[in-house]
Every structure is written in C-alpha cells, then in structure tokens.
Amino acid sequence: MPVNQTLASFSDTAFVTAFFIYLLALIVSLFHYIKVSGVIDARRERERLVEEESGQELVSVGAGSGADVATAGGDTATGGGVRSDAAAALPDADSLHERERRADRIGGMAQSLVWLGIIIHVATIVLRGLSAGRFPFGNLYEYILVVTGFAMIAAAIVFQRREWRVMWPWVLTPMLALLFYGGTELYAEAAPVVPALQSYWFPIHVSTVSIGGAIGIVSGIASLLYLLRMWQPKGRERGFFGAVVRPLPSAKVLDGVAYKTAIVTLPIFGLGVVLGAIWAEAAWGRFWGWDPKETVSFITWILYAAYLHARATAGWRDAKAAWINVLALATMIFNLFFINIVISGLHSYAGLN
Structure with a gap:
C-alpha cells in the first residue's frame, strides 16, 4: 500500500506541536513547583516562630515571683514584641491560603x-x-511515540489529585528527552513494515507490551522519587537537594503510587511477553528462543514480580x-535502546522500517 505523504506530514x-506543548507544560509545572515550595517555606517558618513565641511565654510565666516576675514579664513583652514583629513579617494564614490557591491554579494549568x-x-x-495503512x-x-503516549496518559490519570501534580516536572523531563531523541536520532519516514511484522499478532503483542512498559515507567519514576524523599524526609530537608x-x-504517598502502578504493570507486561511467545511459535516455530529482547523482557518482568514480592515482605x-523497581526501570530502558539498536537478534528490525 502506498504511503499517504499528506497524512505523514500532518x-x-x-x-512537533505536541513536543512544544509538553515543553510549555514543563515550564508551567516548574513554576508551580517553585510556588508550592515557597508556600511550604513560609508556612514552616511561621509555625516555627509561633512555637518559639509560645515556648518563650511559658518560660516567662513560670520564672521567679514578685519583682522578679515583673522584670521577667517586662523582658518577655519586649522579646515577645520582637518575635511578633518577625512573625508579622510573614504572610498570615489567609495570605498563605491565597498563595496556595494561586499555586493550585498554576498546577491546574499545567x-x-x-x-x-x-x-x-x-x-x-x-x-x-x-x-x-498499518498500526504505528x-x-x-x-514505538517511542506509543510508549511515551501511554506513559503520559497513565501519569495524567494518576496525577488528577491536586497534591500529586508537583510530580509533573519529574515525569515530563524524561518524556521530553525520549521524544527529542526519538524525533531526531531515531526518526524514520513512514513506510510499510517488514514482512516479519505483517501479522495480526503484531498490534496485539506490541500494544500490550507498550501499555505495560509505559505504566512501569511511571512506577519506576515514583520509586526514584520515593528514594529521594527517604533521603530527605518531609519536614527535615537539608541543603540543596532538600530544597x-x-x-x-x-x-508514603510516593511509595503508594509506585506500588499501585506496579500492580497494574506486572500482569499487562507479562501478558505482552506471553503474546509475544505465541506469535513467535506462529512465526518461527518455537515459543521461546532466548533471543536478547525476549530474555531482557523476561528479566524485566521478573524484576517487577520481585519488587511486588519484596514490597509485601516484612x-x-x-x-x-x-531499588528493585528502579532496576526494573533501568532494564526496560536498556531493552528499549541498547537491545534494539546495538545487539543483533531476531528483533533487530524494531529500529528499522
């Protein structure tokens, strides 16, 4: 079937349009991220000053008696006034609430x-x-177009909750990197597929693996952020990375996101591997041949299973x-690029028309 060049051009x-919209979304989400950070800083600083004032007042009330109490009381009034001025310099509760609402609106724009x-x-x-005239x-x-598309859909569904939208910069950045690399270094003109892919199993197998892999990417990113949060606990962040x-x-929230998305990844990705084995039997006369891509895909699935087992083990x-989930993510990326581009195997045509 001849290629429709008009549709290919569209x-x-x-x-390109989708790429730049995602880039704009990244910029807006970074602005939202900074705004949320500012609100958290102001709220924590105000709470700290209020706690210090309360502690100072308690000490003053319990100190001495008679003239000593009066003296202590006078000092407290002065000290309390200084601290009250410091607290007053920060936004009040209503201002903080309004700043939080503005940040939420920016998150909604993203x-x-x-x-x-x-x-x-x-x-x-x-x-x-x-x-x-075929499945893309x-x-x-x-393939990168499809995987990143499913990954973005999965992330957008997961991040519908307002407080989880701060995670967008961490997802959009690798998605844009994948799209940029795919659209520049790996771009190929629209053309018919090679004979080996002209099978009804082709869309079934690849779409299933793509969906499982895309959700697995979201799970792996959530585990990476969980490790960062464990290193910098909430409310006790230190230094540049803490900021x-x-x-x-x-x-706890990040771990929950990683775990729930991995629960979905395991059966879908596993089903994709099984469907690939069925297709292999129809095309090559065997279900399994330890081809590099088959092997690494199986290892990736084992790692997701190991992560879920470890997550449920005391x-x-x-x-x-x-770390197991992060390793599964790294293995999937290795399979996507290194196995497809560098290693010669029965799936080598994945990088070519």
Whole structure:
C-alpha cells in the first residue's frame, strides 16, 4: 500500500506541536513547583516562630515571683514584641491560603496543557498509522511515540489529585528527552513494515507490551522519587537537594503510587511477553528462543514480580524494594535502546522500517 505523504506530514507537524506543548507544560509545572515550595517555606517558618513565641511565654510565666516576675514579664513583652514583629513579617494564614490557591491554579494549568499535549500526541500516532495503512509500531521512532503516549496518559490519570501534580516536572523531563531523541536520532519516514511484522499478532503483542512498559515507567519514576524523599524526609530537608525535593509528597504517598502502578504493570507486561511467545511459535516455530529482547523482557518482568514480592515482605518494604523497581526501570530502558539498536537478534528490525 502506498504511503499517504499528506497524512505523514500532518503526523510530523503534530509531533512537533505536541513536543512544544509538553515543553510549555514543563515550564508551567516548574513554576508551580517553585510556588508550592515557597508556600511550604513560609508556612514552616511561621509555625516555627509561633512555637518559639509560645515556648518563650511559658518560660516567662513560670520564672521567679514578685519583682522578679515583673522584670521577667517586662523582658518577655519586649522579646515577645520582637518575635511578633518577625512573625508579622510573614504572610498570615489567609495570605498563605491565597498563595496556595494561586499555586493550585498554576498546577491546574499545567495539567490542562498536559492533556492538550496528550490529545495531539495521540493524533500524531493515529495519523502516522493512517499514512502507512498499518498500526504505528513499525520502527523504534513509532514505538517511542506509543510508549511515551501511554506513559503520559497513565501519569495524567494518576496525577488528577491536586497534591500529586508537583510530580509533573519529574515525569515530563524524561518524556521530553525520549521524544527529542526519538524525533531526531531515531526518526524514520513512514513506510510499510517488514514482512516479519505483517501479522495480526503484531498490534496485539506490541500494544500490550507498550501499555505495560509505559505504566512501569511511571512506577519506576515514583520509586526514584520515593528514594529521594527517604533521603530527605518531609519536614527535615537539608541543603540543596532538600530544597529540590521539598514540594514532593511524603514517602508514603510516593511509595503508594509506585506500588499501585506496579500492580497494574506486572500482569499487562507479562501478558505482552506471553503474546509475544505465541506469535513467535506462529512465526518461527518455537515459543521461546532466548533471543536478547525476549530474555531482557523476561528479566524485566521478573524484576517487577520481585519488587511486588519484596514490597509485601516484612523487612523489605523500604528502600530495598524501591531499588528493585528502579532496576526494573533501568532494564526496560536498556531493552528499549541498547537491545534494539546495538545487539543483533531476531528483533533487530524494531529500529528499522
């Protein structure tokens, strides 16, 4: 079937548009991140000053008697006045609430931009498929388009909760890096797929693996942020990295996001591996041949299973389990790039038309 160059051109234009909308969403989400950090700083500083004032007043009330009490009381009034001035220099509760509302509105803008980017991202994929008259999984450029698209959809659904939108910069940055690399170094013109991919198993297997892998990326990023939060506990952040991590949710929330998304990743990704084995039997006469991509995909699935098992095992529910999930993410990325591009195997055509 000849390629429709008009639709292929529209797909390329939509790709560039989606990329820049995501970039704008990243800028807005960073602004939101900074605003949230400022609100947290102001709130904590005000609480600290109020606690110091309360402590000073308690000490003054219990100190001495008679003239001593009067003297102490006078000193307290002076000291209390100084501290009250310091506290008054900070925003009051209403001002803090208003600043928080403004930050939430900016977070909502970022969320809206992300959804707009997703719509155009999906249009990029659909137009690419229509231009070639096939499912758009024929080369590594298209595969990255699909994986990042599913990952963005999964993240947008998870981050519907207002307090979780501060995680967007941590997701958008790697997604933009993947799209940039895919659209520059791995770009391929729309064309028919090689004969090995001309099978009804092709869209079934690749779409299932893509969905599982995309959700796994969100899970892995959440585990990375969980490890950062464990290193810089909420309310006790220190230094430069503490300032960077400050707006993030608590370690418990981040661990919950990683765990719940991994629960979805395991069966979907595993089903994709099984469907690939069924397709291999139909195409090559065997279910499993320890091809590099098959092997690394299986290892990735084992790592997700190991993470969920460790997460449910006493003594492993902390950083140990999270590191397994991060390793699964690293293995998936290794499989996506190194195995497809560098290693020669039966799946080497994934990087070519």
